[in-house]
Amino acid sequence: MNNRHVVIVGGGVIGSAVAYFVAAHPRFQGRITVLERDPTYTHASSALSASSIRQQFSTPLNIQMSQFGITFLRELHQHLAVDGEVPELGLTEQGxxxxxxxxxxxxxxxxxxxxxxxxxxxxxxxxxxxxxxxxxxxxxxxxxxxxxxxxxGWFDGYALLMAFRRKARSLGVNYIQADALGFEQGHGKVQGVRLRDGSVIPCDVAVNAAGAWARPLLTGTGFDLPVVxxxxxxxxxxxxxxxxxxxxxxxxxxxxxxxxxxxxxxxxxxxxxxxxxxxxxxxxxxxxxxxxxxxxxxxxxxxxxxxxxxxxxxxNVFDQNAVIGTHPQLSNVILANGFSGHGMQHAPAAGRGIAELLVDGAYSSLDLSPLSAQRLLDGRPLLEKNVI
Missing domain, CATH: 3.30.9.10 (D-Amino Acid Oxidase, subunit A, domain 2)
Structure with missing residues (x-):
């Protein structure tokens, strides 16, 4: 990953968690740019979430992601403090x-x-x-x-988003206000992210973390993401x-x-x-x-x-579970979409996993491969019964 440019589309809690974990990875030495069309987050799901965390899922992997999530929130001072200032989330564990x-x-x-x-x-x-x-x-x-x-329990989700964003910026991540429309392709890979103003931001790796607006970004890539x-x-x-x-x-x-x-x-x-x-x-x-x-x-x-x-x-209308991992047709596009209401609590685990995938080429802490897009192509839903 030396000198590679990672462009993350979407600066909400998922995109900012990915930015933080990639930037903090000891073997990452490239550049990271986050594209966020609305830095006020007026319509962002992260800012409008009820911001809760639970272990009571029906899918073991979702449970494991939440277990890392609660540990991360409890130990936030070890991860997201900047210049000695520790974010205050108001974490309340009442079950x-x-x-x-x-x-x-x-x-x-x-x-x-x-x-x-x-x-x-x-x-x-x-x-x-x-x-x-x-x-x-x-x-x-x-x-x-x-x-x-x-x-x-529950916590201040907007505070978590801002904490990820602030920490990522302190590690050198560049946030740009820009409205991404899609990906520029060539030689079987994505060459850049196309913006509404017609310009293209070149990249070596692109991460789709655009939340409810993720599906249109993939138009013309050979994969229809079932996320609405x-x-x-x-x-x-x-x-x-x-x-x-x-x-x-x-x-x-x-x-x-x-x-x-x-x-x-x-x-x-x-x-x-x-x-x-x-x-x-x-x-x-x-x-x-x-x-x-x-x-x-x-x-x-x-x-x-x-x-x-x-x-x-x-x-995710297919099985109400996240789609995390490499795009089925484009090896330098990473998907982080379709969390179906679980994004706030699963952002730490998703961000950590994607950082491992980007830098090391494989998951090392928690195997997120069951959430890959391949299950959609194979028609193998990973159903989560406990969707609120």
């Missing part, structure tokens, strides 16, 4: 609580076995145990709950309700909620889930959200919406 009715109990228990095999600190709770631990919860229709006892922008609305609500020791709750309906200071934030996957819907809050969802919340926590009958925002999941 996830997955709730299941009788219809979903078998799946929850199957996932529990996978998680325990990966040393996840998680416990299954019957309705009585749920009621004792969370007396404010309505358990009437529940069969079981799965509670993360450590290694799960799926809008998710986050509501901020207030209530006189008291929910002490409240984890991030996943209701059987798909609704999620968690405390945020003296308020709560919540969301619900829409019944109609179109691609690339306008990035505006879907206020029409709120009546349904309110009904579900009041059913699960009766004290939420008294509830007021304070505000709402919307962000995109970079959603």
């Amino acid at each position: 996830y609580l997955y709730l299941a009715t009788a219809a979903g109990a078998t799946t929850l228990r199957e996932n529990h076995q996978i998680q325990k095999a990966e040393q996840v600190d998680v416990a299954l709770l019957d309705p009585d145990a749920l009621q004792r631990r969370f007396p404010w919860l309505n358990i009437d229709d529940l069969a079981v709950g799965s509670l993360g006892l450590s290694g799960e 922008g799926r809008r998710r609305t986050v509501f901020v609500v207030s209530s006189p309700a008291q929910t002490p020791a409240c984890p991030l709750i996943i209701d059987p309906s798909g609704l999620w909620l968690r405390p945020e200071g003296q308020q709560w934030i919540c969301g619900l996957p829409p019944e109609d889930d179109p691609d690339d819907a306008p990035l505006e809050a879907d206020y029409g969802q709120f009546d349904t959200v309110w009904q579900i919340m009041a059913n699960r926590v009766p004290a939420f009958e008294a509830l007021r919406m304070q505000r709402a925002w919307a962000g995109y999941y970079e959603y």
Whole structure:
């Protein structure tokens, strides 16, 4: 990698994590440029994320990526401090609580076995145990709950993004405001990144970390990336309700909620889930959200919406898992796309893995090869059951 120029398209948390880990790699001696069309991150998924981390996945590799993620967040001072200034993420480890009715109990228990095999600190709770631990919860229709006892919670995602970016710049990474449209090809490789103004930035290696906007970049490259922008609305609500020791709750309906200071934030996957819907809050969802919340926590009958925002999941419609690794047709293009809502928590593992792939030609810390694009070409989905 001596004197090679790596161009990363997308300066969100994935692109900035890749930039940091490549720049920090002891054997990398090239140049790194990050192209970010909106340095204010107004529409970036990283800035609009609910920014949580969990171990309760159904895929062992996702669990392992989160295990590295929580360790990285806990030890952030060792990695992302600049000039003695340590980023403050407000990491809160109050766990996830997955709730299941009788219809979903078998799946929850199957996932529990996978998680325990990966040393996840998680416990299954019957309705009585749920009621004792969370007396404010309505358990009437529940069969079981799965509670993360450590290694799960939430944090300031925008602060993490800024920390990656600041550290990367301190290591010599160059951030440029530019709108990338695609790749210039020649002799079976990418020669540069084509910008909206018609100019081309030459590169030896290109990384596609463009989030919900990643698919159009690959037009004409021989690979159709099945990643689209799926809008998710986050509501901020207030209530006189008291929910002490409240984890991030996943209701059987798909609704999620968690405390945020003296308020709560919540969301619900829409019944109609179109691609690339306008990035505006879907206020029409709120009546349904309110009904579900009041059913699960009766004290939420008294509830007021304070505000709402919307962000995109970079959603992999093939199997809801990330696509990480070399482009199937272009050996000097690396993909880091389709995290389907898991990007914030998996950014450290993805960034580390891509740095190893770029510099050493192979993964050494955690084998991310099951997430390669080859599984899409082979029609072998790596399905993740626990997608929120």
